[in-house]
Amino acid sequence: MTVRLPLAPARALELSIDGRTVSVPEGASLLDACRQLGIDVPTLCHAPNLTPVNVCRVCVVEVEGARTLVPSCSRRAEAGMVVKTDSERVRLARRLVMELLASSVDLSTAPEASSFVERFGARPDRFGPPAPAAERGERERRQPGHHAAPRPGAAETVAQPVKLDNPLFVRDLGKCMLCYKCVEACGADAQNTFAIAVAGRGFDARISTELDVPLPDSACVFCGNCIGVCPTGALMFQSEHQLRAAGQWDEAQQSQTDTVCSYCGVGCVITLHAQGGRIVKATSPHDSEVTGGHLCIKGRFGWGFVRSRD
Amino acid sequence: MIVLWGSNARDTHPIFFHHVLAAIHRGAKLYVVDPRRTASARWADGHLPLQVGTDITLANAVARVIVEEGLVNQTFVRRATAGFDAFAEHLAGFTLERAERETGVPAQLIVDLARDYARADRAQLCWTLGITEHHNAVDNVFALINLALLTGHVGRPGSGLNPLRGQNNVQGGGDMGALPHKLAGFQDVEDDAVRAKFERAWSCTIPPKKGWHLTQMFEAMERGELHCLYVLGENPAQSEADSQRATRLLSGLEFIVAQDIFLTKTAQLADVVLPATAAWCEAEGTVTNSERRVQRVRRAVAPPAGARDDVEILCELARRMGRDLGNPTAEQIWDEVRALSPMHAGMSYRRLEELGGIQWPCPDEGHPGESFLHGRLWEEPVRGPRAPFTVVAPAPPVDVLSDEFPLRLTTGRRLDSYNTGVQSGAMASPRRQGETIDLHPDDARRLGVAAGEAVRVRSRRGSVVAPVRIDGGLQPGLVFMTFHFPDQVDTNTLTIDATDPKSGTAEFKAAAVCIERV
Numbered sequence: 001m002t003v004r005l006p007l008a009p010a011r012a013l014e015l016s017i018d019g020r021t022v023s024v025p026e027g028a029s030l031l032d033a034c035r036q037l038g039i040d041v042p043t044l045c046h047a048p049n050l051t052p053v054n055v056c057r058v059c060v061v062e063v064e065g066a067r068t069l070v071p072s073c074s075r076r077a078e079a080g081m082v083v084k085t086d087s088e089r090v091r092l093a094r095r096l097v098m099e100l101l102a103s104s105v106d107l108s109t110a111p112e113a114s115s116f117v118e119r120f121g122a123r124p125d126r127f128g129p130p131a132p133a134a135e136r137g138e139r140e141r142r143q144p145g146h147h148a149a150p151r152p153g154a155a156e157t158v159a160q161p162v163k164l165d166n167p168l169f170v171r172d173l174g175k176c177m178l179c180y181k182c183v184e185a186c187g188a189d190a191q192n193t194f195a196i197a198v199a200g201r202g203f204d205a206r207i208s209t210e211l212d213v214p215l216p217d218s219a220c221v222f223c224g225n226c227i228g229v230c231p232t233g234a235l236m237f238q239s240e241h242q243l244r245a246a247g248q249w250d251e252a253q254q255s256q257t258d259t260v261c262s263y264c265g266v267g268c269v270i271t272l273h274a275q276g277g278r279i280v281k282a283t284s285p286h287d288s289e290v291t292g293g294h295l296c297i298k299g300r301f302g303w304g305f306v307r308s309r310d
Numbered sequence: 311m312i313v314l315w316g317s318n319a320r321d322t323h324p325i326f327f328h329h330v331l332a333a334i335h336r337g338a339k340l341y342v343v344d345p346r347r348t349a350s351a352r353w354a355d356g357h358l359p360l361q362v363g364t365d366i367t368l369a370n371a372v373a374r375v376i377v378e379e380g381l382v383n384q385t386f387v388r389r390a391t392a393g394f395d396a397f398a399e400h401l402a403g404f405t406l407e408r409a410e411r412e413t414g415v416p417a418q419l420i421v422d423l424a425r426d427y428a429r430a431d432r433a434q435l436c437w438t439l440g441i442t443e444h445h446n447a448v449d450n451v452f453a454l455i456n457l458a459l460l461t462g463h464v465g466r467p468g469s470g471l472n473p474l475r476g477q478n479n480v481q482g483g484g485d486m487g488a489l490p491h492k493l494a495g496f497q498d499v500e501d502d503a504v505r506a507k508f509e510r511a512w513s514c515t516i517p518p519k520k521g522w523h524l525t526q527m528f529e530a531m532e533r534g535e536l537h538c539l540y541v542l543g544e545n546p547a548q549s550e551a552d553s554q555r556a557t558r559l560l561s562g563l564e565f566i567v568a569q570d571i572f573l574t575k576t577a578q579l580a581d582v583v584l585p586a587t588a589a590w591c592e593a594e595g596t597v598t599n600s601e602r603r604v605q606r607v608r609r610a611v612a613p614p615a616g617a618r619d620d621v622e623i624l625c626e627l628a629r630r631m632g633r634d635l636g637n638p639t640a641e642q643i644w645d646e647v648r649a650l651s652p653m654h655a656g657m658s659y660r661r662l663e664e665l666g667g668i669q670w671p672c673p674d675e676g677h678p679g680e681s682f683l684h685g686r687l688w689e690e691p692v693r694g695p696r697a698p699f700t701v702v703a704p705a706p707p708v709d710v711l712s713d714e715f716p717l718r719l720t721t722g723r724r725l726d727s728y729n730t731g732v733q734s735g736a737m738a739s740p741r742r743q744g745e746t747i748d749l750h751p752d753d754a755r756r757l758g759v760a761a762g763e764a765v766r767v768r769s770r771r772g773s774v775v776a777p778v779r780i781d782g783g784l785q786p787g788l789v790f791m792t793f794h795f796p797d798q799v800d801t802n803t804l805t806i807d808a809t810d811p812k813s814g815t816a817e818f819k820a821a822a823v824c825i826e827r828v
Contacts, residue, residue: 257610259610260605263728265475267598289666294325
């Protein structure tokens with residue numbers, strides 16, 4: 001839909017990654033350059049349809065001459081750079097990142113993040129057993145700068161009750177690793193509704209509506225684009241949440257079919273996820289020229305009528 | 311620059327509006343022309359809150375500023391257009407003073423829009439039903455086309471005229487010849503050569519005269535000339551303006567067949583109901599979106615027991631009528647379209663899969679499709695006929711305001727609902743409030759009614775009762791309703807079926823009403 005105006009071809013530049021030379025167009029990220037070489041750099045907060053916020057630090061690589069490791073998702077490739085993606089320093093950083101994340105966040109519905117725990121030999125249990133979960137609202141009441149003192153011998157977590165405040169989707173912030181993707185999708189990268197942001201500081205930081213009001217009282221328009229980008233299942237369709245609670249969610253038995261939304265003339269490509277002959281959720285491919293991976297409330301949630309005919 | 315004229319795309323075409331927002335973040339200007347300060351208008355650099363039905367006066371005033379200030383794209387006008395002199399002469403009467411008086415839009419905003427539109431490197435002029443749901447819909451569109459011709463904002467990348475389609479296949483229906491005067495590919499049914507081509511392919515005789523469009527069908531029912539109706543996937547008993555008349559005429563028919571996925575109000579009037587599949591997720595095929603992009607729809611789930619694919623139903627009907635059309639797959643039917651419609655010829659299923667859709671025209675399999683039309687107007691010399699300016703005069707809404715009916719009712723959609731609610735009603739939207747009559751705070755005060763209070767809304771055709779909602783985005787004297795909840799409040803009881811003689815579209819956007827306490 002966006003008209004592609006002819007652009008002057010970008011200049012190419014050369015750099016070295018893990019001892020191999022690669023040529024990329026000016027403006028490419030180090031992540032793009034690595035992927036061009038087929039190097040599998042892990043990412044959590046990166047998404048092709050969102051502006052990089054480089055907060056997860058799992059994609060870090062070592063650039064010769066740089067003081068610190070750099071996030072490959074946002075660092076532009078420069079001519080003559082010498083990059084290492086699998087040095088001891090890089091491996092240590094990724095292992096520690098995954099240990100801190102996996103010890104504090106429930107990754108049970110985040111298969112990719114879980115795979116990184118194993119891949120980097122992270123031992124999240126070395127901080128001790130998880131501290132008791134917060135009570136409902138407890139994390140929201142904490143003030144910035146007034147951190148709870150760590151409990152000795154126990155690993156602090158973000159565990160807390162699931163937020164169920166609307167019929168369309170749930171927020172299970174015990175599974176939130178603060179990757180900011182939902183904030184970006186709700187904000188200037190797609191939806192421009194700005195219903196959610198990161199509140200609090202340090203370990204008390206969390207994704208919140210204004211003044212922590214329930215979603216129906218917030219600016220939220222229920223487009224579900226936050227769910228579409230959430231990598232951990234912290235944001236989840238009610239349909240999926242309920243099937244999981246009933247022990248009936250079975251991705252191995254699910255089909256994914258690309259079709260076109262019926263609700264207006266824009267022609268949004270919708271991927272319908274179906275299990276047992278029923279639609280269980282809807283997503284959109286991030287490389288769709290029409291949607292960029294984003295939908296509105298009707299496309300995301302408006303398929304219920306298909307089964308209401310039974 | 312983007313102009314949304316009679317469109318609230320933020321709510322009605324949300325993903326299109328994402329692209330608008332991306333452009334705004336890159337520095338594009340947005341103007342919104344709408345009687346209401348909508349969610350779209352809140353993003354605008356300029357919002358022109360015109361009185362309902364004064365679009366032509368406003369557009370002509372914009373054109374006059376462009377001409378007066380020497381902002382006309384002279385090269386384009388000279389080379390590619392016809393009728394400029396007569397048009398320019400007609401504009402003389404559309405002074406800013408008159409436009410401000412009649413449209414209610416401050417003169418400075420009219421000047422701003424004219425200057426920004428004419429000076430923009432690239433400008434899109436987009437509209438929807440705020441332009442076309444009027445008794446002079448076609449003239450409204452001509453008035454906008456005139457602006458694009460004056461400035462050369464058509465036929466170039468990034469510049470164009472863009473009617474945003476309201477349904478996922480309203481464009482595709484037209485593409486496929488679901489129009490009373492066209493065969494597939496917009497080929498004229500009254501053209502002997504065209505008919506001969508289709509008759510050869512189909513081994514049958516095609517009636518050489520164009521048929522009736524929906525509005526003409528209702529007129530024919532009124533005259534007693536139409537006795538039988540076959541309705542596929544439409545709910546005219548609730549979606550037509552002046553729904554009491556529509557229902558009365560439908561009820562008077564001898565025989566109705568309704569093919570639908572639901573037992574709609576129309577289907578309830580039918581003698582035979584044929585349960586169909588939900589085409590977008592239970593069947594294979596294609597749809598064409600607003601930018602002429604033909605896209606594949608695919609079967610994701612099986613239909614409920616007893617529901618059958620539309621194609622299967624039609625072929626079975628043909629068989630019972632003595633013509634065996636076989637059991638064609640969606641792809642086989644599509645290949646027949648490609649064989650008969652040159653603009654679709656290059657769109658094989660394989661290419662549609664690979665490219666994720668193709669924009670017509672696409673005459674052969676080496677062709678990538680066209681991202682915009684009318685590029686011929688920029689060729690030197692222009693290929694084909696020149697684009698004509700059309701002199702259009704304002705014509706106020708048919709349903710005039712009076713002492714008895716002093717309020718202007720306009721209708722539209724909300725973000726989380728769709729048309730008569732047949733589909734969207736199954737979604738539990740946390741934001742849905744049901745039908746309301748939306749009033750400006752001044753009107754509410756004057757009428758002595760409060761938010762949530764049920765009031766009677768009456769027009770010359772009928773009345774409904776609905777709760778009041780206060781909306782400061784309205785103008786005093788302007789009230790708003792949707793038509794999403796017809797089982798609760800049948801808004802189209804109030805609307806007028808005054809229709810555009812060329813397009814057949816009714817004036818849903820302008821009824822005269824009064825509000826009474828109950």
